[in-house]
Amino acid sequence: MRPIRFGPSLTYDRIQRGLIKLREQVRNTEQQAMNGIKQQRVSDDPIIWTEVHRLRQAASNQEGYKDNITRATSLLGTAEEALNQAGGLMKRAWETSVQMSSGSYNADDRIAAAIEIREIKQTLLNLSNTTLGDRRVFAGSAYDGAAFNEAGVYQGSTDTPEIRVSKDEWLQVGWDGSQVFQGGVDLFAKLDDLETALNANDVTSIQGLLPDMEAGVKQTVKWRAEIGAQWQKGEDALALSDRLTVFFNEQLATMVEVDPVETYSKLASLRTSYEAALRVSAQSMSQTLFDFMR
Amino acid sequence: MSLLSSLIIGRSALKAADAGINTTSHNVANASTPGFHRRRVDYTTADPVRRGRHWYGRGVNTNELVRVANRFVGMRMISQAGDESAASTMYTALSSVEALFDETESQGMRQKLDIFFDSLMTSTADPSDLSLRQGVTFAGEQLARVVRDTGKSLQNSMSDFSTNVKDSLGQVNDKLFEVAAINLRLFTSGGVQAAGDLADQRDQIIQELAEAVGVTVHLGTDGQATVFMGGHAVVSGGAARTLSLDASGTTPKVLVSLDNSSLDVTSSLGGKAGASLETWNLTNGYLDELNTFAKDFSSALNTQHAAGFDQSGTAGGTMFNVIAGQEATTINFDSGLLETPSRLAYAAAVTAEAGDDGNLQALLNLETASIISATATAGQWLSNLTGHVAIDMSRARAIANQEETKLADLHELNHNLSGIDLDEEAGNLIMYQAAYQAAAKVITTSNAMLGTLMQLI
Numbered sequence: 069m070r071p072i073r074f075g076p077s078l079t080y081d082r083i084q085r086g087l088i089k090l091r092e093q094v095r096n097t098e099q100q101a102m103n104g105i106k107q108q109r110v111s112d113d114p115i116i117w118t119e120v121h122r123l124r125q126a127a128s129n130q131e132g133y134k135d136n137i138t139r140a141t142s143l144l145g146t147a148e149e150a151l152n153q154a155g156g157l158m159k160r161a162w163e164t165s166v167q168m169s170s171g172s173y174n175a176d177d178r179i180a181a182a183i184e185i186r187e188i189k190q191t192l193l194n195l196s197n198t199t200l201g202d203r204r205v206f207a208g209s210a211y212d213g214a215a216f217n218e219a220g221v222y223q224g225s226t227d228t229p230e231i232r233v234s235k236d237e238w239l240q241v242g243w244d245g246s247q248v249f250q251g252g253v254d255l256f257a258k259l260d261d262l263e264t265a266l267n268a269n270d271v272t273s274i275q276g277l278l279p280d281m282e283a284g285v286k287q288t289v290k291w292r293a294e295i296g297a298q299w300q301k302g303e304d305a306l307a308l309s310d311r312l313t314v315f316f317n318e319q320l321a322t323m324v325e326v327d328p329v330e331t332y333s334k335l336a337s338l339r340t341s342y343e344a345a346l347r348v349s350a351q352s353m354s355q356t357l358f359d360f361m362r
Numbered sequence: 363m364s365l366l367s368s369l370i371i372g373r374s375a376l377k378a379a380d381a382g383i384n385t386t387s388h389n390v391a392n393a394s395t396p397g398f399h400r401r402r403v404d405y406t407t408a409d410p411v412r413r414g415r416h417w418y419g420r421g422v423n424t425n426e427l428v429r430v431a432n433r434f435v436g437m438r439m440i441s442q443a444g445d446e447s448a449a450s451t452m453y454t455a456l457s458s459v460e461a462l463f464d465e466t467e468s469q470g471m472r473q474k475l476d477i478f479f480d481s482l483m484t485s486t487a488d489p490s491d492l493s494l495r496q497g498v499t500f501a502g503e504q505l506a507r508v509v510r511d512t513g514k515s516l517q518n519s520m521s522d523f524s525t526n527v528k529d530s531l532g533q534v535n536d537k538l539f540e541v542a543a544i545n546l547r548l549f550t551s552g553g554v555q556a557a558g559d560l561a562d563q564r565d566q567i568i569q570e571l572a573e574a575v576g577v578t579v580h581l582g583t584d585g586q587a588t589v590f591m592g593g594h595a596v597v598s599g600g601a602a603r604t605l606s607l608d609a610s611g612t613t614p615k616v617l618v619s620l621d622n623s624s625l626d627v628t629s630s631l632g633g634k635a636g637a638s639l640e641t642w643n644l645t646n647g648y649l650d651e652l653n654t655f656a657k658d659f660s661s662a663l664n665t666q667h668a669a670g671f672d673q674s675g676t677a678g679g680t681m682f683n684v685i686a687g688q689e690a691t692t693i694n695f696d697s698g699l700l701e702t703p704s705r706l707a708y709a710a711a712v713t714a715e716a717g718d719d720g721n722l723q724a725l726l727n728l729e730t731a732s733i734i735s736a737t738a739t740a741g742q743w744l745s746n747l748t749g750h751v752a753i754d755m756s757r758a759r760a761i762a763n764q765e766e767t768k769l770a771d772l773h774e775l776n777h778n779l780s781g782i783d784l785d786e787e788a789g790n791l792i793m794y795q796a797a798y799q800a801a802a803k804v805i806t807t808s809n810a811m812l813g814t815l816m817q818l819i
Binding site: 072073074075076077078080081082085107109110111112113114115117118120121122124125128129131132133135136139140203208209210211212213225227229230231232242356357358 | 393394396457460461463464465472473476477480483484486487488490715716717718719726741742744745746748749751752753755756759766770773774777778781782783784785786788789
């Protein structure tokens with residue numbers, strides 16, 4: 069049987085290889101513990117990166133959608149409040165027109181009412197040019213300019229802007245003012261007509277404008293409801309985005325992040341093994357027969 | 363038998379013990395010398411002589427110093443040294459390339475691409491918002507920069523690999539001539555057994571050659587080593603050829619000088635040099651993939667951008683600039699757009715209302731379109747590239763570990779056959795010392811007896 073020879077170079081090579089492997093394991097585990105990531109290099113797990121990239125992209129998209137939803141809900145809130153006030157104004161105008169259509173009031177009463185109607189119209193015109201920042205919410209896509217001029221002529225665009233809030237969903241965040249304030253019933257024109265009729269103490273004309281005033285109130289309510297529907301859509305999209313963000317981040321964590329308890333336990337165990345290996349190596353290198361010869 | 367015969371026998375024993383002690387000392391001195399093979403002394407009993415009816419011994423013959431070497435294991439060691447060297451070199455070289463595709467800090471190309479498309483998506487909230495437009499130009503510039511930096515780093519790595527080969531060939535050529543010189547000295551010294559140290563030295567150099575360029579060797583019966591590369595002898599007897607690197611073409615080549623020409627041995631190159639060139643090829647492949655990405659991505663974005671209109675109603679210009687053939691290393695985001703984000707052509711109509719995002723939507727749709735080589739989205743292409751690097755690196759690591767284990771096993775086998783065990787040598791020293799003392803005692807005893815005899819005369 070062939071003898072097994074252990075020379076200093078062979079012993080040293082064995083010890084060195086073993087220590088290097090242990091040291092590398094310790095180092096890798098230390099890196100994992102420090103940055104919390106399983107794969108310190110792409111080659112540590114070659115097949116996961118397509119899926120990791122997809123999840124990162126999906127999670128990143130959700131953050132973008134949430135930012136967009138925030139912007140959208142600000143614009144929706146602004147438009148909704150404006151239409152709420154517009155509805156109140158039209159209701160006041162309608163009530164005034166109902167009162168003044170009665171024979172109980174005289175010409176002076178009607179002149180005073182006309183002044184009120186003129187103020188209502190001016191306020192309504194201001195509301196039609198409501199802005200959030202520099203953006204007019206009732207100017208369609210041309211929101212960098214006024215929606216209506218002083219004369220109540222529409223200056224904006226018939227296109228309506230939308231904001232993307234998920235992969236396949238959009239929220240309308242701008243409205244064609246010519247539809248909101250002049251589609252169906254031209255609120256400004258009808259208020260002008262009412263003012264004229266009141267100044268002229270023309271009860272017949274005032275009575276003739278009553279259906280238009282009522283329709284104007286309903287028109288503002290209808291558009292307010294539409295904006296409310298967009299708002300709800302935005303809320304639903306935000307809730308979904310929150311859930312998806314959690315889901316994608318959990319999936320990513322499973323694939324990429326270490327379990328801290330497991331990692332620290334492994335690190336402690338490896339460090340103990342490494343210290344033991346160092347001690348044993350020191351012993352192995354020390355003794356030969358030459359040490360015992362006199 | 364006479365007393366003089368006893369003296370002669372004692373002398374032969376003394377000489378044998380002396381040779382044993384010298385050989386043991388030589389072994390102990392070279393216990394850690396790389397490539398050293400254990401020596402032992404070959405003894406035979408001297409032929410007996412007949413006197414009358416009896417045969418009398420004549421002591422011991424100290425024949426020759428034997429170099430304990432297993433030829434088959436030696437050949438395997440040389441071959442495996444080349445394979446292990448190639449595997450570990452490829453692993454180390456690819457590690458430097460892998461570092462360019464770092465995913466741990468989320469700063470890779472894929473992340474920058476996602477950020478760019480995210481910035482476009484955020485712009486849908488208000489296409490006229492200057493700060494959102496600046497976000498797009500910044501993200502575009504960052505994407506171009508990281509692709510460009512990665513491309514240049516890949517190119518620099520390839521240059522380094524090629525330079526490493528060129529620098530190493532100088533040392534390889536020196537070693538080839540050293541082997542040839544030792545062949546000559548061995549020839550005049552009487553062969554491998556007669557000049558074992560020269561043979562050890564030569565075999566060590568051949569192993570280093572195998573590690574450097576992956577050679578094979580044939581040992582003749584006269585102890586001459588013929589070194590081959592890919593079937594061509596680069597050392598034969600006392601003659602050696604030279605190797606050189608030709609980096610003038612599209613791929614580097616290693617050439618062996620012949621009498622009036624040169625021979626391309628690149629395909630049969632092994633060791634560190636072969637691995638460096640193989641890594642060069644792999645890295646060139648990654649650069650080609652990145653070039654395809656940069657070319658097709660910039661083309662798709664530019665075409666779509668040109669179909670839209672900016673805030674002043676002007677048709678869109680180039681978004682990403684590249685130089686044909688060097689797309690990955692030259693891609694950059696258009697400086698005009700970077701300085702003036704209002705020139706981003708988001709609008710579909712020349713009237714370019716503030717909220718007109720028709721062309722912005724089309725740009726955004728490119729994220730999910732198969733715009734790279736008509737087969738993959740931009741994100742898929744970059745993910746696949748990362749995957750290729752990861753798989754190549756993982757394979758290189760596994761092979762390096764395997765080859766290291768195989769070489770370690772061969773090294774142990776070789777050591778068991780030809781290595782030095784200090785305990786064994788210590789035992790031999792004790793044995794030869796005792797033999798020397800005993801032989802000296804034989805001589806002194808024979809001498810005393812002769813002296814007594816002389817006094818009688």
